[in-house]
Amino acid sequence: MMKTPFTLSPIKSSLWLTLFISSVTQANSTIPTPLPPIGLGFEQTVPVPKVGYPLPVIQNGANNSKGNLKYNIEQNPIATLLIGMNQIWTNGLKGWQNDANSNGPSSFANQAIVNPKIWQENITYVIKATQQRTEKQAIAAYLDDQRSKNYSVIDGYGPLTQAYVTASGAYTDIDQPTVKDIVSNAHYYAKNNDDIKFAGKRNAPLGSVYQLVYDFREVAPASTSASKYIYSTPRPWRMDKTGGIHYLGTAPYSCVQQNGTVHSDWLIDQYQSEVKVVPGLMCSRRHHESSVVANNQENRRKDGAYPSGHTNAGYLAVMAYAYALPQRYSEMLTRASQLGESRIQAGMHSPVDVIGGRIHALAVATYALSQRHIQADAQRAYNDSQSYFGQQAYAAGQFLYYFAHNKVLHPHGLILGDKVNTHVFDNNKFANHEAMKALYRSRLTYGFSQTGKLHQGPVVPAGAELLLATRQPYLSPAQRRAVLATTEVPSGYPILDQSNGWGRLDLVTAADGYGAFNGDVTVNMDANKGAFNAHDWWRNSISGKGKLTKQGCGILTLTGNSQYHGGTIIDNGVLEAASAHALGKGDLYLKNGILDVTSKGALKVANYTQLNGATKIDMDKDTSQIQASGNVVIIGGTLALDLSHFQPKAGKGYVLIEGRQLQGQFETISSPLPVRLQYTDNKLIATFQ
Structure with missing residues (x-):
């Protein structure tokens, strides 16, 4: 190096x-x-929490992709981490979570709001976010919805974004909409992508980073589908202002592609709701599949919201990018949180969905890093990134950290004339470190009331220290566990307390070192x-x-x-x-x-x-x-x-x-x-x- x-x-x-x-x-x-x-006279040691099967994730994470095991909450450790949802909302179908399937529940007749206070806070956040959404927020939410998550979050590299795109071969080929298509055309329907190919190429100069993204998203048991089926929660655009469901029936909805193709026979569910979906994403709502749900019935069976799949995908890609180039570690993590926030601003997800997606991703990333062959790929990605960008920093006469935080004097914008810029570009996002840090932490809880037990001790799950390995390489694994323990979110928050510690991890604060010398x-x-x-x-x-x-x-x-x-x-x-x-x-x-x-x-x-x-x-x-x-x-x-x-x-x-x-x-x-x-x-x- x-x-x-x-x-x-x-x-x-x-x-x-x-x-x-x-x-x-x-x-x-x-x-x-x-x-x-x-x-x-002693160092702090943070014990691994005592858990029962199917935990811990680093031992049994593969169950998230295995046959019927993934549909059983008592067999799938990653779905188990998300069990706090059952204390907020439930579909009420007895035994479903032990034998879920890809067709989703056959009935929602017994769905119930278990914690009205939290459920109300959850939907209120979405209503406010979507009704107060700016034009730029709508465009950003659209792009994070439509572009490959592997590509979309690359701009967390800030001033190194375009250099990384060139060195990795990452790209996007989504249709280029006009600003009006996104902010006012509720019948616009565009081609989208989330294939791994948009992350780059193995034979590119930074192909090793592409490989790590591939490992996290394709090799690891990364899919949120099993958990979505197990919990089967509604999307916010299906909910009224209290979080209840007032189904108004189905209605034909026409959607027009940029090439002129018209989809005039789609049926989409209608609800009483104050959530304002981004107009350009209205056609991205799930329409009916006649093989699963007939006319005049809700099409919710395969459209579970919790956890957010986009958020999970964004965090997984970000963890790979942050591991390879930790000089942008905190900015990358905050970029993932921004993608989660964009899912809310789009009207497609709620805070609980985004929290679930983050927990899911951190557990999957840790499982991936615990696998010997992926750890070897991760080390190559780190070495190559340090060498590649280190040479550029050397040529500029700078230490790499400073080089990775140079101010971009003339960044491109989201809007090019009357059209939207669909490509990532060099930027100054998250340049204010303390503001970024506070923003990231706020999104760990989304301001929910602490309805659980307060003042519980820290919980650091097995293997979580792997997530800081390149960010704090001079610390031992035991020391990194202490860093995580002394910087995590306090107890009492919904979902987080039941996540075996995963939900309480604050990686951005942890990247800034110890919170306490215990x-x-x-x-x-x-x-x-x-x-x-x-x-x-x-x-x-x-x-x-x-x-x-x-x-x-x-x-x-x-x-x-x-x-x-x-x-x-x-x-x-x-x-x-x-x-x-x-x-x-x-x-x-x-x-x-x-x-x-x-x-x-x-x-x-x-x-x-x-x-x-x-x-x-x-x-x-x-x-x-x-x-x-x-x-x-x-x-x-x-x-x-x-x-x-x-x-x-x-x-x-x-x-x-x-x-x-x-x-x-x-x-x-x-x-x-x-x-x-x-x-x-x-x-x-x-x-x-």
């Missing part, structure tokens, strides 16, 4: 002057050399391995009583408003504190390596101890740069001052470090300007000449 150019140390020696410093004053008392933070955490990053081994960002606000130990030559940047108490040890590499409370409320203990202070506002710590290594301060106009509530002990090492973002006034004193007491001094000082340091009883003050 090509190594992306990267300067490990943020201290560029050619820019600094090493000066002799005279100490002005020193504390009279002697502070004993502090010991390193103790922390908790044990001591040692991070060993080898920059020579490239990608996130070289540099990663933990953006969560971290709580807990554990300590953090940074090892290895890579860079770890902390940006959160953290509260962890166990302390921080730097053994090697770089630990960047990019916020005032990045290092929590414990002691800082710099044994070796580099502390890089880039926070806006003074970095807060308890006790500050430096034995060796370097403290680099990116100075700003704050009254002080590092504030210790306890003692500051400097036994040796380097202090490096970065003035890239600050112009000091000559002769003015600036507080660099302050604490209750200060003892010792740095061995060497690096500064782009001549500087004199004054060590007082409790402060280190810099005066520039």
